[in-house]
Amino acid sequence: MKVLLVYANRFELLAPPPVGLSLMVNPLRKAGHEVRLVDFMMERDPDGLLERSLREFRPDITGFSLRNLDNQSLVGGHNFVPDYVRWVTAANRVSPTIIGGSAMMAVPEALYERTGATWALAGQGDKAFPMFLEELEAGRTSFATPGIMWRENGTIRRNPGLLDGYADGDGRIEWSAIDRARYGRKPYMKHCVLTKTGCPHRCLFCDVGRSFGDRFVPREPQAIVDDLRRDAREYGMHRGDYFLVDALFNQPVEWAKRLCEALIRFEHEVMFYAVLEPTPDFDAELATLMRRAGCLMVTSLAGSVQEEMIDRMQRPFALADVHRCFGLLERAGVPYMVQYMWGGPGETRETVLENFRQAARWKPVMSEASYGLRILPGAPLHAVAKDEGVIDDRTDLLEPTFYLSAPLSEDRVWLDQQVKRMKRFRPHVLPQWAGLFWRTFRAGRQKLVG
Secondary structure (H helix, E strand, O other): OEEEEEEOOOOOOOOOOOHHHHHHHHHHHHOOOEEEEEEOOOOOOHHHHHHHHHHHHOOOEEEEEOOOOEOOOOOOOOEOHHHHHHHHHHHHOOOOEEEEOHHHHHOHHHHHHHHOOOEEEOOOHHHHHHHHHHHHHOOOOOOOOOOEEEEEOOEEEEOOOOOOOOOOOOOOOOHHHOOHHHHOOOHHHHEEEEOEEOOOOOOOOOOHHHHHOOOOEEOOHHHHHHHHHHHHHHHOOOOOEEEEEOOOOOOOHHHHHHHHHHHHHOOOOOEEEEEOOOOOOOOHHHHHHHHHHOEEEEEEEEEOOOHHHHHHOOOOOOHHHHHHHHHHHHHHOOOEEEEEEEOOOOOOHHHHHHHHHHHOOOOOOEEEEEEOEEOOOOOOHHHHHHHOOOOOOOOOOOOOOEEOOHHHOOOHHHHHHHHHHHHHOOOOOOOOHHHHHHHHHHOOOOOOOO
């Protein structure tokens, strides 16, 4: 079959290349399918690109990877679903369609119904999609493939999806299918490697457990290094700055240490960005290993760092852990960025202002803040919002829908001022941060002793 894969994401903030789709390219080709990948990221005319691709390639099936429902911002929000509907409708005129991706996992039935796609796939596609095409070629109209959704006798049917990670599978990004040039402008989007999937934590606002699995499934450090070695050999990606595709790099902590050790021993120098949570098990050894392994910067979603708010948001750490973690990063020389998110249940002006008092003790490279929590069915916040009457069973969660605590709901102007203030609030930025990114590698790395 001729398979057209479309990366429909156009939201650039911290967005990697089409990793999920690239993981499906080789399994599809091994199964005998002809595959073409089309990328809408930074594309001026995605509608025109889709039209040309459909006309020239004439696919037997068109698959869309839908990464985000919206930009998850209460201020200047943008809903991507109408774009998805338009693109799927255009593709339906040429071939049957199938949708997947993390947005699909957030609201599967609703998004499937809204877009009008022929089928949908909720879960990992590298194994499931080739299985589905095999069933399709066999003439099946009812399917056994994990994660597949289809319409039968006027109802939507759905099989449980695969969310088993890549510990025993390939997990290797197929860069030959990706237009790397378009991702060269922003370092954190330039290169990436898949390190782990899933997350067992149940933070109030987060649906990662539903979308990517509710347990950590880490890849073996040697498999990750093998990917980096292949990237260097086949694509010239030496000394590359990589974004580690991982919901939470520093857990399990012993695995994170083993990965850092493997990177230190690796013959090429690799710079990397990672997402870090200040969990209680983060220690000085891991912070030092990260620095020696080439960590360029970590991003930490601190949320609202007032003691009671941390507890209400069901975060996997306490305020003391935040102070200890950031202190360890500073002493190890690992630059870090802090992201604040305000407006959860119980948030008030006083709890927001407490963030500034706590932040005065830290020395991040930069700070960002936002307010309002996107409500998604897979996040614990969904039940809270229903109990408080913020949403009900009729609420269309395909539309950007946010929770903002009642005490702050009338304080949007004040909140905007605090967001701007936090972005400028860096009273003790370490002067050495400025040149640390490049000095990490000009000075070379010390190898592990013993």
